[in-house]
Amino acid sequence: MTAPAPRIVVDRLHSPFRRALRSWETILLVVAVAVFIGNTFLSPYFLNAWNLSDATFNFTEKAMIAFAMAMLIVAGEIDLSVASIIALASTAMGLVMTAGAGVPVIVLVGIGTGLICGAVNGFLVAGMGLPSIVVTIGTMSLFRGIAFIVLGDQAFNGYPPEFAFFGQGYVWWVISFELVLFIIFALIYWAVLHRSTFGRAVYAIGNNATAAQFSGIRVQRVRFILFLLTGVMSGVAAVCLTSRLGSTRPSIATGWELEVVTMVVLGGVNILGGSGTIPGVVLAAIIMGMVTFGFGLLNVPGIVMSVFLGALLIGVIAVPRLLRGK
Amino acid sequence: MSIWKKALATAAVATALMAQSAAAQDVKIAIVVKALGIGFFEAAAKGAEEAAAELGDVEIIYTGPTDTTAEGQIEVINSLIAQGVNAIAVSANDKDALVPTLQKAMERGITVISWDSGVAPEGRMMHLNPSSNALIGNTIIKLAADHLPEGGDVAILSASATATNQNIWIEEATKVLPNYPGINLVATVYGDDLADKSYREAQGLMATYPNLKAIIAPTTVGILAASQAVTDAGKIGEINVTGLGLPSEMAGAVASGATKSFAIWNPIDLGYAATMISYNLVKGNAKAEPGAEIGMGRMGAAKLDDGNEAAMSDPFTYDASNIEQFKSIF
Numbered sequence: 177m178t179a180p181a182p183r184i185v186v187d188r189l190h191s192p193f194r195r196a197l198r199s200w201e202t203i204l205l206v207v208a209v210a211v212f213i214g215n216t217f218l219s220p221y222f223l224n225a226w227n228l229s230d231a232t233f234n235f236t237e238k239a240m241i242a243f244a245m246a247m248l249i250v251a252g253e254i255d256l257s258v259a260s261i262i263a264l265a266s267t268a269m270g271l272v273m274t275a276g277a278g279v280p281v282i283v284l285v286g287i288g289t290g291l292i293c294g295a296v297n298g299f300l301v302a303g304m305g306l307p308s309i310v311v312t313i314g315t316m317s318l319f320r321g322i323a324f325i326v327l328g329d330q331a332f333n334g335y336p337p338e339f340a341f342f343g344q345g346y347v348w349w350v351i352s353f354e355l356v357l358f359i360i361f362a363l364i365y366w367a368v369l370h371r372s373t374f375g376r377a378v379y380a381i382g383n384n385a386t387a388a389q390f391s392g393i394r395v396q397r398v399r400f401i402l403f404l405l406t407g408v409m410s411g412v413a414a415v416c417l418t419s420r421l422g423s424t425r426p427s428i429a430t431g432w433e434l435e436v437v438t439m440v441v442l443g444g445v446n447i448l449g450g451s452g453t454i455p456g457v458v459l460a461a462i463i464m465g466m467v468t469f470g471f472g473l474l475n476v477p478g479i480v481m482s483v484f485l486g487a488l489l490i491g492v493i494a495v496p497r498l499l500r501g502k
Numbered sequence: 503m504s505i506w507k508k509a510l511a512t513a514a515v516a517t518a519l520m521a522q523s524a525a526a527q528d529v530k531i532a533i534v535v536k537a538l539g540i541g542f543f544e545a546a547a548k549g550a551e552e553a554a555a556e557l558g559d560v561e562i563i564y565t566g567p568t569d570t571t572a573e574g575q576i577e578v579i580n581s582l583i584a585q586g587v588n589a590i591a592v593s594a595n596d597k598d599a600l601v602p603t604l605q606k607a608m609e610r611g612i613t614v615i616s617w618d619s620g621v622a623p624e625g626r627m628m629h630l631n632p633s634s635n636a637l638i639g640n641t642i643i644k645l646a647a648d649h650l651p652e653g654g655d656v657a658i659l660s661a662s663a664t665a666t667n668q669n670i671w672i673e674e675a676t677k678v679l680p681n682y683p684g685i686n687l688v689a690t691v692y693g694d695d696l697a698d699k700s701y702r703e704a705q706g707l708m709a710t711y712p713n714l715k716a717i718i719a720p721t722t723v724g725i726l727a728a729s730q731a732v733t734d735a736g737k738i739g740e741i742n743v744t745g746l747g748l749p750s751e752m753a754g755a756v757a758s759g760a761t762k763s764f765a766i767w768n769p770i771d772l773g774y775a776a777t778m779i780s781y782n783l784v785k786g787n788a789k790a791e792p793g794a795e796i797g798m799g800r801m802g803a804a805k806l807d808d809g810n811e812a813a814m815s816d817p818f819t820y821d822a823s824n825i826e827q828f829k830s831i832f
Binding site: 219221222224226227230231233234331333340343344417420421422423425427428429430431432468469472473475477478479481482 | 538539563565566567568569571572573574576577578580581582583584585586596597598599601602622
């Protein structure tokens with residue numbers, strides 16, 4: 177009897193060092209360092225603790241959403257309603273603030289609104305089996321539409337002074353509260369996606385949802401939770417942004433959904449699902465923030481920045497493919 | 503010498519050089535607009551450069567976001583704060599959302615003013631309006647009177663009966679009417695800022711008042727519709743259409759003679775005046791406080807009211823002599 181040849185399960189194609197060298201994150205790290213050095217050369221104002229601290233506000237709020245969005249995209253879904261959730265959450269916060277609520281209630285209402293919006297998306301996608309891109313394009317108009325109905329061309333302002341801490345406060349020296357929140361969420365999402373069974377399930381679903389289902393993963397429940405997470409993170413971002421602006425207008429955070437998705441894709445997450453890492457998204461967020469800030473220091477018109485970011489996005493995606501000869 | 507040391511040394515030299523060239527420029531004034539690529543604001547930037555050339559020791563930084571968002575303007579303002587500009591003159595996308603960032607700018611010693619589209623009082627030192635209600639009210643009557651030396655019947659074609667701006671201007675216009683003897687205001691009608699309704703109202707005016715000499719429309723929709731109605735009725739030369747319009751839309755009516763002249767703010771003057779005010783505040787030539795007068799170069803002086811707001815001037819008059827220059831701007 178000839179025994180079948182033992183099946184070798186390859187878990188590593190190359191040595192860890194070689195893998196790390198050729199990984200997406202390495203490329204991003206090189207780009208980030210290049211951006212940093214380039215900015216230092218080009219502007220005398222770049223290497224200044226306070227200026228760099230100001231620059232972090234360009235990406236912290238978007239990045240918080242991008243962490244949750246990265247997991248969602250790894251799982252093969254997408255949420256285009258995140259910016260509209262910010263608008264609705266901010267409007268809800270304005271309403272309870274006008275009614276005389278204190279800071280803790282305002283914050284809870286902001287995050288709670290995000291949670292409810294996420295649940296709506298999650299129910300429509302996971303519960304009813306509708307495609308997420310269609311559902312969230314719909315809720316994108318729906319959520320912001322409600323904010324416009326409530327506010328029209330008006331604005332909520334007069335948030336209590338203590339509320340300003342979330343978007344304008346500093347924990348220590350130049351380290352802002354938003355930056356601390358960004359680091360904490362980066363660690364949490366890293367642990368969840370890369371060090372937990374839930375994270376494994378997310379990858380499994382993104383690679384083959386049917387196989388994941390038959391492996392005993394409760395696919396729809398995982399999807400529902402992922403939508404809840406993007407909703408909650410949008411709520412958190414709404415608290416920070418509203419606090420930073422000190423006011424609410426229904427047009428708040430217009431266009432952020434695409435910037436968040438850009439951040440995720442630049443971070444190396446496969447838009448078709450199945451692969452991607454949180455460190456990649458962290459690096460992409462920093463690159464985008466530093467490029468915007470550096471160009472701003474040189475007074476480069478914003479449209480040139482958009483062109484540069486677009487080229488960077490295509491370049492970072494194309495170069496590794498060319499290197500691998502695919 | 504390693505590459506790193508070389509790089510650092512070069513960076514240090516470059517930094518020193520840039521610091522020197524920065525010191526050679528005395529006053530850095532940033533003109534922040536709602537969005538780049540809008541003709542009105544490009545014209546304002548031209549005015550700012552004109553003021554800079556006149557003053558000599560001024561560097562203008564003309565900037566703004568790519569779309570009209572408050573978040574985009576905040577990113578721009580943050581990078582201006584980082585560059586240590588001396589003054590920021592902003593036309594705001596959101597009067598409230600910019601306040602925290604602009605307060606931070608003021609805390610770091612930067613002069614902050616708003617122009618065109620204002621910022622809430624706590625976020626700026628002063629605001630420059632292109633004009634004032636009283637000046638606009640006077641201008642629209644004057645425009646008609648200038649071409650009626652012997653007087654005659656005039657009518658007003660407004661926007662809707664509830665339009666706040668237009669109602670205030672018409673109220674101001676009726677106040678100054680006694681200063682223009684012979685000008686007889688026979689009717690005020692409302693076209694609701696709809697092209698077809700305004701057109702019909704203008705036709706109605708011509709039918710009802712055969713001696714009508716001028717139609718005054720203090721709205722860009724109304725003035726365009728009325729000049730079309732006058733042209734279609736073959737009454738060019740008999741009835742002059744005037745009021746507030748946009749040069750790009752009114753060029754045809756001015757060419758045909760249906761409109762002899764009309765008015766609107768001049769963006770070049772506005773950019774010029776905002777730069778002059780910023781400069782004078784930075785140099786300490788004036789303080790932004792109620793009652794203060796701040797020099798605006800060739801535009802005279804801006805007098806601040808109790809809310810630290812000032813009106814620049816009468817709306818600027820456009821006619822056959824300058825319409826070609828402005829029609830491509832806005």
